Structures are given as structure tokens and as C-alpha cells.
Amino acid sequence: MHRILALLAVFTFAYRAFGGNAVNPDAIELAPLPMPVEFKSDMDSPVPFDRDTVVTLECPDEAAAAWLSAHFAEWYGEDAPKVRGAVATSATLPDGDEAYSIVADANGVKIAARSLAGVRWAAYSIRQLAIAKRGTFNTKGRILPTFTISDAPHLAFRCVHLCWFPEVRKEQIERAIRLAAMLKFNYAILEPWGMYASERHPWWSWPEATMTKAEVRRLAAIGKDLGITLIPQIAAFGHAGQGRSITVKHSVLDLKPEFEPLFEPGGWNWCLTNPETQRVMRELIVEMLEDFGNPPYIHLGCDEAQPPTCPECRKRPYGELVCDHIAGLAVFIKEHGARAMMWHDMLLDKDDGRWKGFVAFGSKATATLADTLPKDVVICDWQYSYGDMKEVRKDWPTIGYFKEKGFPVCGAPWRNYNSMGPMAEYVSRVGGFGLLLTTWNHLRGGDWRDMYVYGAGAAWGTPPVRKAPMYDTSFALALRFVGHDMHVTDKRDTGIYDFEVPLGWWPPW
Numbered sequence: 001m002h003r004i005l006a007l008l009a010v011f012t013f014a015y016r017a018f019g020g021n022a023v024n025p026d027a028i029e030l031a032p033l034p035m036p037v038e039f040k041s042d043m044d045s046p047v048p049f050d051r052d053t054v055v056t057l058e059c060p061d062e063a064a065a066a067w068l069s070a071h072f073a074e075w076y077g078e079d080a081p082k083v084r085g086a087v088a089t090s091a092t093l094p095d096g097d098e099a100y101s102i103v104a105d106a107n108g109v110k111i112a113a114r115s116l117a118g119v120r121w122a123a124y125s126i127r128q129l130a131i132a133k134r135g136t137f138n139t140k141g142r143i144l145p146t147f148t149i150s151d152a153p154h155l156a157f158r159c160v161h162l163c164w165f166p167e168v169r170k171e172q173i174e175r176a177i178r179l180a181a182m183l184k185f186n187y188a189i190l191e192p193w194g195m196y197a198s199e200r201h202p203w204w205s206w207p208e209a210t211m212t213k214a215e216v217r218r219l220a221a222i223g224k225d226l227g228i229t230l231i232p233q234i235a236a237f238g239h240a241g242q243g244r245s246i247t248v249k250h251s252v253l254d255l256k257p258e259f260e261p262l263f264e265p266g267g268w269n270w271c272l273t274n275p276e277t278q279r280v281m282r283e284l285i286v287e288m289l290e291d292f293g294n295p296p297y298i299h300l301g302c303d304e305a306q307p308p309t310c311p312e313c314r315k316r317p318y319g320e321l322v323c324d325h326i327a328g329l330a331v332f333i334k335e336h337g338a339r340a341m342m343w344h345d346m347l348l349d350k351d352d353g354r355w356k357g358f359v360a361f362g363s364k365a366t367a368t369l370a371d372t373l374p375k376d377v378v379i380c381d382w383q384y385s386y387g388d389m390k391e392v393r394k395d396w397p398t399i400g401y402f403k404e405k406g407f408p409v410c411g412a413p414w415r416n417y418n419s420m421g422p423m424a425e426y427v428s429r430v431g432g433f434g435l436l437l438t439t440w441n442h443l444r445g446g447d448w449r450d451m452y453v454y455g456a457g458a459a460w461g462t463p464p465v466r467k468a469p470m471y472d473t474s475f476a477l478a479l480r481f482v483g484h485d486m487h488v489t490d491k492r493d494t495g496i497y498d499f500e501v502p503l504g505w506w507p508p509w
Ligand SMILES: [Zn+2]
Pocket: 263, 264, 270, 271, 272, 273, 274, 308, 309, 310, 311, 312, 313, 314
């Protein structure tokens, strides 16, 4: 609680500074996303940030100075400031491996951090505050406001969940990964939706799948450099056709009916008692873990599953059948150096009065999983709505329930923006695992912007940079840097919509 009070004090101070100056009380002070825990800035006293600037870096990780130099060179070319590394740190940093501090004034720029991760977050804050020197036709060096930042994340696991739908271009996935890193998320889950081009099991995807081995490896390498670890997902139970229920599409059975035995009738679930299903799934898991560069986690989905239909699966008690399946996969995954994650809903009984009004459930049978599953499976508790997606609740009893059962638990919000901060606060309060920001079919437009801005703020324990037009300015700057880093040339790879107005607005009649 004292952290909240401290934040309020800081923001009271910081926001006053954003009210402009004596001449221009309406003027705007730039702010990086997410809003740092402590941030004081004065754009009325800009300082140079160009090739003559020395950035002193105090960080015990000797690789950090080289990383910072390389990225300044990438971002600023011949105007890049110089980096002078120093191992000892004299700055007072907040707690945590990822903490960082920055002082920018007439003497230069000084960064302190305990790790390369902290240096990255510092660099992204600086990047969002640096603007071109004024008064010239084209950029001749940059300036920064005089500012100080002292910052550390509220939660150690800060993840975005990205859906590689057939309609989502790979460029949009890359933009979403890069922007998540810029906003200081450190993990991104990629769910394939029929788009992972497995070499071992090419029948698993839609034709011409764009999530190729080469593309996944390229993105994983980019993520590693930027400080965001990519995590694969496989729908290991329900959603077996890698489609949304609303579309009734199936990435396998619609075009390749010969694989029917691998699935329950209708195809929504895998047939868990079929040993061939178990073999295929393990081979896919191994292939994906390799392509993703052996990440520490893999997400197994397991949301919205249905009870068994086929005669073999009907022979086994439902809870036991599912537990054996997930526990078996979790052990297998652990043998391959990673940990399983899964959605939470099957672990709640819809008839349990404690969860009245919550969004998704399993049955009495599947709720036994909360007692029987291995306790190192990360439970991702997706909570989107208590009525209108806007409710702000302080307590999240299902998150507390999984924590009490001994699981690492993530809060997983979606478009319920106002609940993201309180959810992250609750996760932190109960010693939960982290925040998993889902985006689903809303990775575009204002929803994309708001999910990222509010989610990043929640994960760092600060309010979103909400005051317009500062909000839009900060987001536009961050997103535009992503485009520059990708060297985009297609207008669709800019902004938050593909087109300025919807195509087909002027039909020929
Ligand atoms: Zn079956």
C-alpha cells in the first residue's frame, strides 16, 4: 500500500510539471511509455543529445555498453552519442534486476542499471524523449529535456499474447513485438491459429502459412536483442482446429479429412486417448521450442474445451483424462527445459458460488485439476468482464484461489483497461507470477493502443500516460520508432489502422 501512496506523491509532483510553463500553461511535456515510477522533466531547459554527448553507463554487465553503442548507432547514425562504460554504480537504484535510473542535464546523460535489461529500458525511455534539434530543414542532432528518471517494474513477468491469425500480416506481428519491447514488456506469446508452418507436420497448418521456421527464428532473434523473449503456444486440448468458435473453421479437418482420428468428433478438441495425438503434439512442441530458441515457457492453451465425445475418451473420468494429458505434457516440456503455461477456465467449477459473475468455467470434473495438476504449471487467469469490461475491482478471487492452491498465476486482462492496474496490483500483493496482456482480434486501432498503454502502465505499477494529447503523442512516437527500425515502406505498416478510410467506402453505384 505504501507503494501506492508513494506513487501518488510522485505523480502529484510529476503531473504538475506537465502543466506547461508561465508563458504557455497549456504546453505539453513529453513522457515515455510506460510512465516511469519517478519522472521529473523540463522541456524548457533542453540539453544536447548528439555526437558530442557522452552517455555514461554504470552497469556491472560488461555487454551493456556495447549493446547501447550499437543501438544508438542504429537509431541515430552519425549523430549517435558516445557511450562511456563504467562498471561500478554510484547511483541509488530502486530494488530489482531491471531497475534503472537516468539523469540528463547540461553535463551529459548518465544511466545506471544492474543488468542489460535495465539498460534496455533506460535506452527506450531516452529514445522516446529525444527529439530533433529545432530550427533546421532536416535533422542535425537531437535534444533531450533536462530530466531524471528512477524506474523499476512492478511485475517481473510482463507478457503480451499475440494471435497470428491468417488475416494478420507478419509485419503486424513484428510491429507488435517491437512495440511491446519499446513499452518494456519482456515476454510475448505467439499463438499460431493455423499459421505455424511445421516441417514435421505440415498438415497441421492452413496452406501457405506465414509463420515459417525462418520467420519465427528471425523474430525470436529480434526479440532477444530487444529484451523480449518469444514464447510459443499450441492449443493442446480445445481450439484444436486453431480457429475461433465463431468461424467454425478447422485448420486440419476442413481441407484434410484423413486426420479425423486425431480429433474428437466435430474437431473442437484433440482426441486425448489417441496415442498418435500424443505423439504429434510432443513432436510439435519440440519443433516449436527449437524454432523459438529454447524459451523458458510454452503455452498449452486449454481454454474453452468441451467434454469428450468419442467412445475411447468417454471411458475415462473427464478430470482424470485431462489431468493425465496436461501433466504428461508438463513433464515432457520440463524435460525439454521449459515450463508449461495454460489458461485457467477449466480449473473452475461453473456451479461453485464463489465464481458467480466470472467469465469462463469448466465443470465439477475439470475443476479437480486445481488439486491434481503439477504445481509448476503457470495458470493464466483471463478475466475480461464483470458486466461491461470497464469495472474496476480491487480483489481478484480466482487469482487468489490459484495462488493458494500453489500455482504461479498470471492475471490476464484484455480490453478491460481500467481493471489492468488493480489486477496487476493484486497479482503483486498475493505474490503472483505476472501480467499476461491478451489482444486477440483487437491488435489494431485504438484498442491496440489502449491495451498496450494501459497494460504497460499496469505492469510497471504506474498510471497510464492518460492526459490527451500527451497520451497520443507518446504512443505515436513509440510506434513510429518501430516502423523506422523495420525500415517499413508500405503505408499499411504505419499507424494503427491499415487504411486512412475503410476500403470500399465509395462503391460504384
Ligand atoms: Zn477421443
